[in-house]
Amino acid sequence: AQTVTQSQPEMSVQEAETVTLSCTYDTSESDYYLFWYKQPPSRQMILVIRQEAYKQQNATENRFSVNFQKAAKSFSLKISDSQLGDAAMYFCAYTHRGATNKLIFGTGTLLAVQP
């Protein structure tokens, strides 16, 4: 069965600094996708970034980028120039192309941004 592990329950970063959130996953599939979702205090789940497993190039969305290490099954999120609005719970998620396409989530990392 596929699993997603986030080993950092909480992280803190100073405003304008850079922070990296860690995620590892386990799968025997070859065609899959990885995501980072942000859940602010409003609790709505917001897509941050998406990575396709067959693409070697790391995905980037403005200040957000990933370090995708397929062999190591690692998928970390880097937030550059952190802003107060980045404070939220961040979830790493996995899905593979198949009958359900269900998302498998990690337990989340709570990011605090200090002014």
Added chain:
Amino acid sequence: DGGITQSPKYLFRKEGQNVTLSCEQNLNHDAMYWYRQDPGQGLRLIYYSQIVNDFQKGDIAEGYSVSREKKESFPLTVTSAQKNPTAFYLCASRYSSTDTQYFGPGTRLTVL
């Protein structure tokens, strides 16, 4: 203005009552999902539907039921058989071209 809406935002239920959570999307997505979130945990899949008039159980379907009569709508009923229904419920739909799920704002259900 495209998106996913869920109602109500907060819902209170007495023990023994069934309640229905609404989920509507105007994104023209075929697939829709219901997830449950408990404190300190990620989301877990309750039910999903890949197409109208078809749906499948997820990992924690016991005590829940769904219907999919229209493409836009995927309501979730929490029955009295669900032993611990107090949780945050999130509905999602999937954009098939990128296999990406987008979420509604959620419903907080509390059993009194």
